Amino acid sequence: MKATARANANIALVKYWGKRDDELILPMNGSISVTLSGLNTVTTVEFNEKLRNDVFVLNGVEQKGDERKKLGNHLDLVREKAKIKWNARVESKNNFPTAAGLASSASGFAALSVAAAKAAHLELNEKELSILARMGSGSASRSIHGGFVEWQKGTKKDGSDSYAEQIAKPGHWENFRILTTIVSGKEKKVKSRAGMKQTVQTSPMYKGWLETVENDLENVRAGILKKNFSLVGETAEMNALKMHSTMLTTRPAIIYWEPETIEIMHAVQELREEGTECYFTIDAGPQVKVLCLQKNEAIVTARLGEITGLQKIVPCKVGGKAETISEHFF
Amino acid sequence: MKATARANANIALVKYWGKRDDELILPMNGSISVTLSGLNTVTTVEFNEKLRNDVFVLNGVEQKGDERKKLGNHLDLVREKAKIKWNARVESKNNFPTAAGLASSASGFAALSVAAAKAAHLELNEKELSILARMGSGSASRSIHGGFVEWQKGTKKDGSDSYAEQIAKPGHWENFRILTTIVSGKEKKVKSRAGMKQTVQTSPMYKGWLETVENDLENVRAGILKKNFSLVGETAEMNALKMHSTMLTTRPAIIYWEPETIEIMHAVQELREEGTECYFTIDAGPQVKVLCLQKNEAIVTARLGEITGLQKIVPCKVGGKAETISEHFF
Numbered sequence: 001m002k003a004t005a006r007a008n009a010n011i012a013l014v015k016y017w018g019k020r021d022d023e024l025i026l027p028m029n030g031s032i033s034v035t036l037s038g039l040n041t042v043t044t045v046e047f048n049e050k051l052r053n054d055v056f057v058l059n060g061v062e063q064k065g066d067e068r069k070k071l072g073n074h075l076d077l078v079r080e081k082a083k084i085k086w087n088a089r090v091e092s093k094n095n096f097p098t099a100a101g102l103a104s105s106a107s108g109f110a111a112l113s114v115a116a117a118k119a120a121h122l123e124l125n126e127k128e129l130s131i132l133a134r135m136g137s138g139s140a141s142r143s144i145h146g147g148f149v150e151w152q153k154g155t156k157k158d159g160s161d162s163y164a165e166q167i168a169k170p171g172h173w174e175n176f177r178i179l180t181t182i183v184s185g186k187e188k189k190v191k192s193r194a195g196m197k198q199t200v201q202t203s204p205m206y207k208g209w210l211e212t213v214e215n216d217l218e219n220v221r222a223g224i225l226k227k228n229f230s231l232v233g234e235t236a237e238m239n240a241l242k243m244h245s246t247m248l249t250t251r252p253a254i255i256y257w258e259p260e261t262i263e264i265m266h267a268v269q270e271l272r273e274e275g276t277e278c279y280f281t282i283d284a285g286p287q288v289k290v291l292c293l294q295k296n297e298a299i300v301t302a303r304l305g306e307i308t309g310l311q312k313i314v315p316c317k318v319g320g321k322a323e324t325i326s327e328h329f330f
Numbered sequence: 331m332k333a334t335a336r337a338n339a340n341i342a343l344v345k346y347w348g349k350r351d352d353e354l355i356l357p358m359n360g361s362i363s364v365t366l367s368g369l370n371t372v373t374t375v376e377f378n379e380k381l382r383n384d385v386f387v388l389n390g391v392e393q394k395g396d397e398r399k400k401l402g403n404h405l406d407l408v409r410e411k412a413k414i415k416w417n418a419r420v421e422s423k424n425n426f427p428t429a430a431g432l433a434s435s436a437s438g439f440a441a442l443s444v445a446a447a448k449a450a451h452l453e454l455n456e457k458e459l460s461i462l463a464r465m466g467s468g469s470a471s472r473s474i475h476g477g478f479v480e481w482q483k484g485t486k487k488d489g490s491d492s493y494a495e496q497i498a499k500p501g502h503w504e505n506f507r508i509l510t511t512i513v514s515g516k517e518k519k520v521k522s523r524a525g526m527k528q529t530v531q532t533s534p535m536y537k538g539w540l541e542t543v544e545n546d547l548e549n550v551r552a553g554i555l556k557k558n559f560s561l562v563g564e565t566a567e568m569n570a571l572k573m574h575s576t577m578l579t580t581r582p583a584i585i586y587w588e589p590e591t592i593e594i595m596h597a598v599q600e601l602r603e604e605g606t607e608c609y610f611t612i613d614a615g616p617q618v619k620v621l622c623l624q625k626n627e628a629i630v631t632a633r634l635g636e637i638t639g640l641q642k643i644v645p646c647k648v649g650g651k652a653e654t655i656s657e658h659f660f
Contacts, residue, residue, distance in 0.1 A: 204542045205575050208534040241583050245535055245575030253571050255596065259589030259639075266585065309589075 001086070002046035003118035004329065007110035007143045007322035009039040009096070011178060011281060011289045013236040014216045015243045016138050016151065017209065018200040024159040025138045028200065029213040032150045032167065032220045033142045036178055037319035041107035043092040044329040045075075045115040051087035058092050074109065074136045075116060082120035090116075091329040096314070097182065105192070109136030110143035110322045118324050129322075130163035146170045146320035148224045150217070170318040173227055175294035181304060182312040183260035184286050190254050192284040195247060202251040209246050213239070233279030233291050237268075240281040247284070258286040260309035267303055276300060331416070332376035333448035334659065337440035337473045337652035339369040339426070341508060341611060341619045343566040344546045345573045346468050346481065347539065348530040354489040355468045358530065359543040362480045362497065362550045363472045366508055367649030371437035373422040374659040375405075375445040381417035388422050404439065404466045405446055412450035420446075421659040426644070427512065435522070439466030440473035440652045448654050459652070460493035476500045476650035478554045480547070500648040503557055505624035511634060512642040513590035514616050520584050522614040525577060532581040539576050543569070563609030563621050567598075570611040577614070588616040590639035597633055606630060 010033040018028035056063040056071045063071070075088050092111065094104050113133040117124045124132065126144055134141035134151075141164040142149040154162030190198075199206055216239045223231035247254040261282065268280045268290055278292040278300050292300045297315065304313055340363040348358035386393040386401045393401070405418050420442065424434050443463040447454045454462065456474055464471035464481075472479040472494040484492030520528075529536055546569045553561035577584040591612065598610045598620055608622040608630050622630045627645060634643055 204538040204572065205535045206538075208536075208538050208579075212534045238579065238581065238583065241578045242534065245579050248571045248578075249538075249568065249575050251568065253568065253599075255592070255599070257592050258596075259592045262585070262587050262589045262592050266588075269583075269585070 001048065001119050001121075002044065002328060003115045003324055004042065004044040004327060005111045005114035005118065005322055005324045006040050006042045007107045007114065008035045008037060008146070008319040009041075009104070009107040010035045010139065010142045010149065011180075011283065012139065012142075013220045013232060013281065014213065014239050015283070017243045017246065018196050018206065019138070021159070022197070025134050026159050026162050027138055027151070027153045029210060030151060030153045030217050031139075031142070032148065032217060032224070033139070034148050034176070034178060035143060035146045035170070035319040035321070036180065036316040037170075038316050039096050039107065039180060039314065041092060041094050041104065041111040042325070042329070043090060043108070043111040043115045045088055045090050045112065045119045046330070047084060047086040047088045047119055049086050051089060054087045055089045056092070057090070059094060070136070071112070074112060077132060077135060078116040078120050078122065082122050084120055088116070088119070089330070093329070105137035106139040106143045109133050109140030112136065113140070114144070114322045114324060127163050131159065134159070134163060144322050147172060147318055150221065167221060168224055170320055173224070173318060176229075176318055177292050177294055177297050178316040179290040179292065179297070179300060179304065180314040180316055181264055181288050181290065181310055182314070183258050183264070183288070183310055188256060188285050190256075195250070195254050195284050198250045198254070199246045203246045203249045205246045205249045209242050212242065229277065229293055233277070236281045236291065237279040244282060256285050257282070258309075260307060261286045261288055263307050263309070264288040264290070264304065267307065271300060271303055331378065331449050331451075332374065332658060333445045333654055334372065334374040334657060335441045335444035335448065335652060335654045336370050336372045337437045337444065338365045338367060338476070338649040339371075339434070339437040340365045340469065340472050340479065341510075341613065342469065342472075343550045343562060343611065344543060344569050345613070347573045347576065348526050348536065349468070351489070352527070355464050356489050356492050357468055357481070357483045359540060360481060360483045360547050361469075361472070362478065362547060362554070363469070364478050364506070364508060365473060365476050365500070365649040365651070366510065366646040367500075368646050369426050369437070369510060369644065371422060371424050371434065371441040372655070372659070373420060373438070373441040373445045375418050375420050375442065375449045376660070377414060377416040377418045377449055379416050381419060384417045385419045386422070387420070389424060400466070401442070404442060407462060407465060408446040408450050408452065412452050414450055418446070418449070419660070423659070435467035436469040436473045439463050439470030442466065443470070444474070444652045444654060457493050461489065464489070464493060474652050477502060477648055480551065497551060498554055500650055503554070503648060506559075506648055507622050507624055507627050508646040509620040509622065509627070509630060509634065510644040510646055511594055511618050511620065511640055512644070513588050513594070513618070513640055518586060518615050520586075525580070525584050525614050528580045528584070529576045533576045533579045535576045535579045539572050542572065559607065559623055563607070566611045566621065567609040574612060586612070586615050588639075590637060591616045591618055593637050593639070594618040594620070594634065597637065601630060601633055
């Protein structure tokens with residue numbers, strides 16, 4: 001009753017922002033992401049008759065309180081399906097900062113879902129895994145797949161049609177690059193979950209977000225299939241700015257950006273003015289991901305490297321799907 | 331046929347953003363500002379039979395091209411009213427950086443309007459001066475007055491009901507402070523005029539702006555009259571964020587903020603968390619103005635002083651109206 005899985009983080013090109021159902025985690029809008037090679041979570045799950053309660057160790061630190069409760073709730077979904085009652089020991093490691101806007105919950109719940117299902121001897125297909133991951137964290141539904149991925153918002157009340165599917169395999173666009181910059185390893189003050197709830201309830205700009213997101217989905221989907229980098233990049237950058245404009249106008253305002261966030265945004269605009277095509281996108285946090293093609297990776301990396309507050313640049317290719325691995329943490 | 335006037339800059343608490351008539355400069359929405367003591371433009375105008383064309387010296391540099399053309403167009407309005415044909419020599423100085431988001435066009439066109447009207451022996455009342463200044467630059471309509479000022483958007487096509495009026499005199503709120511920070515003296519890439527036009531045409535968030543601005547006007551007006559600092563400050567800060575959220579989502583995006591802009595925004599939020607009440611507001615540029623009461627001026631100034639990229643902090647009280655002075659530049 002033990003299994004380990006690895007799942008990659010993903011970065012949304014069209015963002016998931018706002019829920020229509022908090023319990024089932026059903027989104028207000030569809031979203032499209034690219035799975036990131038190299039930024040991952042590895043999670044071992046063991047169901048064990050002898051455990052008095054669930055144990056959760058994240059990055060070497062035992063978690064209590066809310067974090068353990070969230071984990072327990074997610075394991076309950078698996079236990080229910082598998083008809084088991086045993087508690088579990090879960091150990092999980094991210095190879096990047098947790099909760100700083102680098103989609104740790106996406107890779108985290110994807111890895112947890114795959115490992116827990118396997119440990120419980122559940123035979124789930126990718127659709128079922130995506131739905132399971134979604135119920136832990138919305139964007140985790142996308143990290144089940146590799147390549148370019150679309151999460152359908154669905155229309156049903158029970159969420160059975162709200163899951164992610166692959167638009168294109170990792171190999172479809174070999175020279176697509178995502179440069180993940182890390183400007184701050186601090187945990188963000190307002191978590192995505194609270195931020196999006198507050199936005200839907202209080203931002204006067206949220207309506208403008210919803211009205212334009214379908215068009216963004218069409219553009220990015222078409223751009224991916226045609227490998228039209230300008231279309232994907234321009235749409236993704238504007239989509240991120242629209243999401244942040246809804247955050248900035250919630251009550252109270254959520255200002256996820258740090259000074260370096262702005263510096264990178266300006267650097268990207270300047271690179272474009274100089275003829276080097278690249279675009280930025282930013283999730284609910286200060287970290288900027290810069291999209292470019294392989295031919296421009298060196299010049300973009302060099303320019304970003306000049307920014308002093310920037311701690312790290314992690315170059316990612318399009319990554320693969322979540323899968324079980326044979327080495328366990330314990 | 332010579333006169334000199336001095337006018338103060340103003341900072342909008344509810345912003346003017348978007349025109350319904352580009353020619354007459356009629357706004358999409360009303361706005362409220364506070365006139366800033368100490369940040370001013372002084373302008374001398376002389377109409378002179380012997381001049382072959384208008385001459386415009388700004389901060390010691392003779393202006394040609396667009397700047398002189400804008401000045402000439404504005405002087406034409408005065409010449410038409412006064413029935414004179416003479417060209418003018420105009421010399422103007424700002425005691426703060428030009429066109430970096432510090433309302434140089436507001437104080438500039440207010441001073442020019444007052445000086446030119448006087449030099450042309452026109453007897454204009456404050457309403458007429460406000461309309462004249464508005465036709466040079468919208469926000470200049472407010473710099474005609476001292477204290478707290480509201481510019482009515484008006485409804486008439488000819489703009490005759492779109493002018494600014496005083497809500498409260500400078501003496502009404504003695505302990506109100508505006509700390510103007512200067513983070514960059516660079517001229518901004520996108521001038522307000524172009525920025526607002528682009529916003530109205532392309533931002534999906536502009537509708538959200540217009541839908542909520544009337545409520546902001548009511549709150550700020552009421553807050554000023556009752557000297558309710560929290561109401562004025564909270565509304566002004568959110569109003570600025572709403573305006574910037576429309577800028578960030580125009581095509582192409584206008585990112586007026588600099589890294590220090592974000593640092594100051596965070597500092598203001600942190601000061602509030604620590605119990606020191608203050609609020610930020612930002613015009614179309616990187617400069618942040620921090621609103622506080624006199625009792626907190628020292629602590630806010632000290633905190634802002636810790637920010638390294640910050641070039642200068644100019645503390646302003648509520649300033650007086652535009653008026654003629656007896657010393658001329660030439």
